[in-house]
Amino acid sequence: MHIMEGFLPWQWAVFWWLIALPCLALGIYQLKRVLAFDREALPLLGICGGFVFILSSLKLPSVTGSCSHPTGTGLSAIFFGPWITSVIGVIVLMFQALFLAHGGLSTLGANTVSMGIVGPLAGWCIYRGLRDTKVSMFVTVFLACALADLFTYVVTSLELALAYPAQVGGVWSSFAVFMGIFAITQVPLAILESVILVLVFKYIVQLRPGILIRLKVFPETTITAARSDA
Amino acid sequence: MMLRKYRFEILAIITVLAFCVLFLYTSSVMRHAEFAGSDDVGSSQISKITGIPEENFHPLIWQWVPPSGEIESALFALQAAVGGIFVGWIFGYWKGLKAREGS
DSSP states (O other): OOOOTTSSOHHHHHHHHHHHHHHHHHHHHHHHHHHHHOTTHHHHHHHHHHHHHHHTTOOEEOTTSEEEOOOOOHHHHHHHOHHHHHHHHHHHHHHHHHHSOSSOTTTHHHHIIIIIIIHHHHHHHHHHHHHTSSSOHHHHHHHHHHHHHHHHHHHHHHHHHHHSOBTTTHHHHHHHHHHHHHHHHHHHHHHHHHHHHHHHHHHHHHHOHHHHHHTTSSOHHHHHHHHHHO | OHHHHTHHHHHHHHHHHHHHHHHHHHHHHOTTOOOEEHHHHHHHHHHHHHOOOGGGOOOSSOOOOOSSHHHHHHHHHHHHHHHHHHHHHHHHHHHHHHHHHHO
């Protein structure tokens, strides 16, 4: 999902930076607040960040004959919301831009919007929509993680389509082409990633349910019921 | 009972295996697949749409590029290792806390 350095016209690079910066500022503010609210939020944040580091370094082959990487941002979106997730996202993307030449500093804004903000926001929306319904907690986590991953690539496709509309058919025809490259490649990866993150979520529920209850991630009754079940 | 207790572990193993089988199938059917990064495929699509060769896209901000694939993979491994250390450390810490609370 990285847009390579130099592959966005400077106007678009600036535009995405302007969207990313206020979200990051809000994220840093919320981060300070949640860490002051509960000391156990820090290790939980570490787990989330750790998995973003691991998963986004794994470039996996897919059905389209090309490789892509999972994002791992779903868990953080569920626990802390999309704004704090954007801070984790920008740290990982910065590392990759500076040391790996995957994405660049001018495109960091656009890449943060896709992987750190809109993807996690999509995952967070489905989580909030399903949280208070009868849908199983684990199914909710699975869907949120999968959507956070997939939407990252949908947004990358949109960012590229807006900057490079096709001569025939314009933005939408270009969008369809980039979706074919990024989003379809991503489907099996999103499923794989989400199954792994559900497992991680289960371990967190077993080891430290208190922090999930205090952060009101899921209702206490749901978490207690899942613990006695597993 | 055991099956229910470990259902997510079993599901994860099945998914990983299915993913591997899918890859073996894809790579045997698509003999010409290069399995290049989708980032690079995206970049070459841009050059196709605009008609500008890829070499003509220049970084807007100067960028250090790993001199070889070896160095790049080392840095990627480092990234994963850092993540792994954090995850292992914190899960271990939590397990220790739980064991102490339990005794």
